[in-house]
Amino acid sequence: MLSVRVTDSLYTRGPVNPADLALTKEQVKNANSKSVEGIVESDPWWVDVGLAREKIPAMGAKALLHAGPPINWEKASGPLKGAILGAVLYEGWAESEREAAALVKAGEVNLECTHSYNAVGPMAGVISPSMPVFELEDKRYGTKTYSNMNEGIGKVLRYGAYSKEVLTKLRWMSEKLAPVLQATIKKLKEDTGGLPIKPLIAQGLTMGDECHNRCVATTCLFARQIAPYLVMTGFDAKSLHEVTQFIKENDFMMLNINMAAAKAMSLAGDGVEHSTIVTALSRNGTDVGIWVSSLGQRWFTAAAPVPKGVLFPGFKEADGNPDIGDSAITETAGFGGFAMASAPAIVSWVGGSVQGALDVTNKMYEITYSKHKYFQIPFLGFKGTPTGIDIRKVVKTGIVPTINTGIAHRKAGLGQIGAGVVSFPMGAFKDAFKVYVDKYGL
C-alpha cells in the first residue's frame, strides 16, 4: 500500500489513510473509460480563421501565449526567448531586440500558457494578439480550440528565429494567407458546416502520416479538400496563387490544425473525477508538464530532456535545446509518436529504424487505456492506436510516453537544427500519481 505525503499547498490535506477513501479499481476504470470515450468521440471541425485577439476568449491585449507549463522570462530557454522577442517586434510593441527584451523583463508583456486558453502551438508556441489563428469547434462536446498557423520550415519564429525575414513571413501570413483561408472556410462552412478534422487524421494514418512530425498526407488531403472553396472566394489569381504555393511548399501546414484537434480531444477527456488519464503533455523548452484528467488542470512538471535524432549538417548534439512545444498534445490524443507504426518513412526525418518506429507504437500500448476506435494502423492489421495515457501504468511499468519532435538550437534566433524522438521524464508522472493517491487513495 502506498502511503504518500504531498507537500504542495494546493493539494496537501495531511496524511491520508487510503482505506478511508475506498476508491475501487472499478471506479477508476469507469472514470478512465469516460475520459477515453471523450478523447475518442470528440469531433473537432475547422470552422473559422481570425486574429488571436478576436478569436481567443479573454486573451489580453498585451498577452503572449507560449507552449508548455508556465514559465517566466528568466527561466525561458533560448528558442522561447527568441520567439517572444520576435512576437513583441511583430506586434510593434518595441522597435528593437533590446527594447523588446527590456519590455518583457519589465513585466509589460504577460507571458501565459497556451493551454490556459484552449490554444496550442508547436515548438515555442508563441501566439500574440495580432497573429491569425485557426478556430476549431468540437461538434460533439462544444469546445472551441485554437492554434497558430504553421510557417513552414527554415528560419521560423516557433524555433526561436526572429530576423526580418521571419517577421516578413509572419506579416504575409496575417495579411494574405489568413484572409484567403478565412474566406475559404466561410465558403466551406456554408456548404458543409466546416471541415471535420478527425476523418483527415484517420485517413492520414493510412497514408504514412502519424500527423505530428509527418503531416504531408493530411496537408495534401487538406489542400484537395479546400481547393473547390478556395477558388470561390473571389480573391484575385495572384493571391490565390501565393496561398496555394505556400500550402504546396509546407508539408507541416496541417500540423497546427491536427494539434488544435488533439487539444479538443484531450479536453473532452479532461475533468473526469477519479480518472488517471493524461489530458495534456507539453514542454516549454525548460520543463515538461502534464495534466491528469481528475487533477484540475494542474501542471506536474520535470526538467525537459534534450531530444536525440537527426541533426542538420553543421550542428552537434550540444546545440540542441531541451524539448519544447505543445505538439505532444497529438500523443495525448492517441496519434503522433504513438502512431509511428503508421509512418515508417518518418525515420528519414526523426532518425532511427522502421523497426524502432514499430517498437514505439507497440510499447505505448502498455501505458494506454485502450485502442482508438477510429485511428487505425493498417500495418498492425488495422489495430487502433494506443490511446489514453494512464499515469498508473506509467508508474507501474516504468515506461514513459515517447513522442517525436523538432529540435531547436538552444540559442535564441538560430532556429531548427533537426528532429528526433524523446521520452517524457518519469518525475512528472510520479508527482501526479502521488497527488492522485493523496486525493483519492487507490
Add this chain to the structure above:
Amino acid sequence: MLSVRVTDSLYTRGPVNPADLALTKEQVKNANSKSVEGIVESDPWWVDVGLAREKIPAMGAKALLHAGPPINWEKASGPLKGAILGAVLYEGWAESEREAAALVKAGEVNLECTHSYNAVGPMAGVISPSMPVFELEDKRYGTKTYSNMNEGIGKVLRYGAYSKEVLTKLRWMSEKLAPVLQATIKKLKEDTGGLPIKPLIAQGLTMGDECHNRCVATTCLFARQIAPYLVMTGFDAKSLHEVTQFIKENDFMMLNINMAAAKAMSLAGDGVEHSTIVTALSRNGTDVGIWVSSLGQRWFTAAAPVPKGVLFPGFKEADGNPDIGDSAITETAGFGGFAMASAPAIVSWVGGSVQGALDVTNKMYEITYSKHKYFQIPFLGFKGTPTGIDIRKVVKTGIVPTINTGIAHRKAGLGQIGAGVVSFPMGAFKDAFKVYVDKYGL
C-alpha cells in the same frame, strides 16, 4: 537442355541447336540490365492535354483504341463491348446502341490496341478520337505516351457502362475538365517544364499508395501541386470549382497518369536485343497479353482469368468478367501490385490481409531482375520495389506476376462490381519463353 519447336509462322525457323547460337548468361544479364535501367531511369513528365485525335500520332479518324492484346467485336467481352458502344455514341457515329453495334460489326470502326499507339487506359481502356488525353514526355528517352482521363467510380465507360449519365460525364470531361487541365499544365510548363511523375509515384509509395488500385496519395499530391497553376488559368470560379470538386471526389484521378508514366518506363526497357524482361502486361477482358523486350512487341496471349476479391453488395463471383485493362502496365514498371507492401490499407478495397499484401511484394522479388532504385517501400526498410519481370524466372519458379485490379460485370452496360487480385496465366510466359529460346537459344 531445352529443345523447342515453335509453330508460329513469324518466328518459326525450324529446330534450333542452342549450341549454335551460343548466347551466354552474361549476354542475357547485360541485356536485362539495360532493359531494367531503361525502366528505372525513364523520367516521364506530364506536359500537355488535348483530344486523342490531335495528340496521338497516326490515330485514325474512325479508330477506337482498347486495352490489351488485339481483339475483334465477336470475341470481345461484355464490358469491352459496352465501352465500344458508349464510345461510338459519344463520338456521334451512331444514334442508338443498335446502330452502334451494327456499325462496329460492319467493320466501320477500327478496333486497335492502345499499346500500338503508346497509349494506355484502365479496364476497357477505350479511347476514341474526341476524348481528351494526358500527354506525357519521357525527359530522359524522349518517348511520348498517352492515357485517357479517369471518370471516377460508379457508372463509367471503362467498366462497360454507356448510359446517358456516362456519356454526359464524358462530355463534361471533354468540355470542362480537359480545358482547365490543359490551361493548368500550360502554366505549370511555363514555370517548371511540366510535372514530373516519377517523384509523385515515389512519394506516393511512402504514403500508402501502390499507385494502381490505390492512388489517393498521388491524387492528393497532384491536387496540391497543380493548385497554384490552376488558379492562374483565368477560368471563371464556377469552372475551377467544378474541376477541383471532381478531383476532390475522384481518388483514381492519378491512376491514368501513373499508367501513362508506367508505359513510358516500360517502353524505355523495350526493344533490347537478348532481353528476357517483360515490357507489357495487359488484358482485354478475353485474353491477357504480354510483351518481352527482345521479341518485337509481339503479343503472347492466354485466356484471362476472373479476378478474386471484394465484390460490391448484390454481386456474386459468377458476375465477374475475365480480367481487363492496361493498368497492369504499373506492375510491368515495378509498382502497383508489386508494391502492395507499401499500401496495407488497400486490402479494404481489393480484399485479403495486410500479410497477404506483404507476401505479394515479397514473392515478386523472385521473378524480377532487381530492386527499383527510386521506388522504395518504407516498411521493408526502404527496399526498392521488385522491378523487371524476367520470363526465365517466371518459367523456372512457376511464380506468375500478381496484380491488383478492378472487377467489371461480365455483361455490357453494368459497370464495376468490385476489386481484387489476380495472377497472370503461365501460358503466356511459356509461349514467350519458347519463342525466345527458338530465336536465341540459351
